[in-house]
Amino acid sequence: MKKANRGNLPAMILLFFLMVLWQLGAMKINAAYILPSPLQILSRLWELRQVLFTVHLPATMGVTALGLAISVVLGVLLALVMDASPLCRxxxxxxxxxxxxxxxxxxxxxxxxxxxxxxxxxxxxxxxITFFPITITVYDGLQSARIEMAELLLSYGATGRDVFFKIKVPCTLPYFFSAIKMAVPLSIIGAAIGEWLGAQSGLGYFSRRMMTQLDGAGVFAPIVLLSAVAMLAVAVISVVEKKVVRWRGEI
Amino acid sequence: MNVLTFDHVSCRYPGQGTDIVDRLSFEVKPGSFHCILGVSGCGKSTLFRMISGLMSPEKGSIYVNGKPVCGHGSYCGYMPQKDMLFPWRSVGENLALPLEIQRKLGKKEQRQQVEAALAEVGLAGCADKRPDELSGGMRQRAAFARTMLTGSDLLLLDEPFSALDFLTRISMQEWLLAQWRKTDKTILFITHDVEEALFLSSSVLVVEHTPIRALREIPVPMDFPRSRKDLARPEIIDLREELIGMLRKQVAE
Incomplete structure (x- = not known):
């Protein structure tokens, strides 16, 4: 973990300088309704924490979780069907x-x-917007299972079920995790877009309401929160992935 | 009884106009070690695919220990060209694959058999290693142990040493002969390397033509145990030249 952090250091430094640049630019323009500064956004996030964390974040997370769950089931099912039958593919x-x-x-x-x-x-x-990367990536994973490996098992007298669980599933697992890591941020974006277009609660909805009130920092605050949640979720998945998939690359 | 019998077997790949195997008949006696020698693409591997039930002959029948080969099943111990150790399984879990599929033994007995097989091939204590921690020769030995664990009397080895460097290859050949002499298994070994074929087999089965109509059996006049020095004997050198001549004729065709 330490090593990974050190690997991120250049990106962190760049990010820091971009933030400083933004801060200076925003202070120069001095029109918070168009371009709020990072510090203004953070302080707005702090002011709004009550309503953001107790009302709108849970609403958005509900949509995200439900959408993600449906996407995973749908995507994996489609991938399985396409893998099993060339006609379906x-x-x-x-x-x-x-x-x-x-x-x-x-x-x-x-x-x-x-x-x-x-x-x-x-x-x-x-x-x-979420089921697509899951479908395609999981399908690629299923296809990555080498026919020679299946033949080896068949020569031992394996059934199709053996081949599926002993080859297809382990081959697909790394792809599955890649798919989930792509899908989580997408599903959050999807939920936010949905709320932006019409909702009674949620971070997307809140951001839009702030827009109508010309509250620039208020528009950004929920977006910062969404990004943070997405990054956190991806990090958690990466940790799980490291535990489950201990191999990668050449089969 | 013969371990393996081919009875007028014909076979062709879908979409191809001509047969790759044409009314081929031959027999293999128990306990023998034959190399099937032929140029690349002559159809040697097709024979193995049919024996292991991965491909069905169009005409004729194949018998393993008197039983006809029909559809997928465990007829023989098939070891493909690449070691095919699954990277997501430890070495021990890889060896357990044939046992898991046969579903005859409990986890504990499987583990015991795997440990014994690993010790047999000189890999004692490697059960919990990942395959990529092993060297090329060790991987092949692990793959061989896995093939042995199928419990079959007939082992089909498809160019198992072709990807190894020269020194590893010759020590693996010596090792394989020693393994064979310890057991009563019958081994069919595909190769395109004439020296390898001479060193290993009691008699070489040469593929002279594609489509394969016959396997020409050429006995190797060397006793077991052998050493590599025997390959320098004049009659063996003559035989080697003769075999190379036969293969070159086929390439020219």
């Missing part, structure tokens, strides 16, 4: 890719029309 793969050309943000207001201001319109936005 030919049928589904192009549609899955095409689904990503839909400008989600543009049609999200429609979801609000269809599903109302409740949680499901946001969950749908989240799922729509």
């Amino acid at each position: 030919k049928t589904l793969y192009p549609l899955v890719v095409a689904s990503q050309t839909i400008p989600t943000t543009a049609i999200a207001p429609l979801f609000v029309l269809w599903f109302g201001y409740g949680i499901w319109s946001k969950v749908l936005v989240t799922v729509l």
